[in-house]
Amino acid sequence: MTRHGHECVFCRIARGEAEASLVHGDDLVTAFLDINPVTPGHVLVVPRRHVASLGELEDPEAARLMLVGRFVLGALRGGAVRCEGVNLFLADGEAAGQEVSHVHLHVFPRFAGDGFALHGDWSRFPPRAELDALAARLRATLP
Template sequence: MECLFCAVAAGEVEAPTVYADDQVVAFLDHRPLFHGHVLVIPRRHVPTLTDLRPEEVGPYFERVRRMTAAVERGMAAKGSFVATNSRVSQSVPHLHVHVVPRNPKDGLRGFFWPRTRYASPEEAAETAARIRQALEHD
């Protein structure tokens, strides 16, 4: 299956582009949470954040940082929401970071999924230990 975002990066599919260089393309989301909602994608096909090469991480997120500042300034927003999905809820299997302008009382509340709590401090410690152990195998 052809990748929609690769087609956008190649100029084969039209999208309202706000920035492009040899590494990334940033364009308006076609179903924005708020006007000014931008997607920042790497030009190279990268399915998820964990597929991004280590040497690409810094340059990619520098562009995400710049786009975040531009969205806030350009949309006269008081802040922003910056997020990415990996596989679950990822509508296009090509890495993309959402940069969404935010303002107080804009109607967006917290995250889009239910929040939970750990049953105990021990459960939280066990969860943290599992993640630390996984880092050792990175």
């Protein structure tokens, strides 16, 4: 990919240079159907500007990304597709599962038996002192 994302598929879609089934577009973000959907109606919301990580977004871009995600959620819940719930998913970094190096928010409808599952060890309950110490470290680094 070039420095400015000219070979990035999401940049090409945002510029209208690559084929996509558009759902929304404005000056900050664009939303389109995922070509490899988790479920029918799976939408990606991406900033128009090439940015690899969520932390690199300007505040208005980050806010618009989530707001448009919420609008799409409303449309999905409004009956356009089978939808009993919605997941919002954003992977930041390769270790988190990010496959395209351009920030993208997944918005996908869920329904009983859709075959999608988040896997993890949800059985660990750290002691309160450990949680409080971690919370203090996080607070110390917040802007």
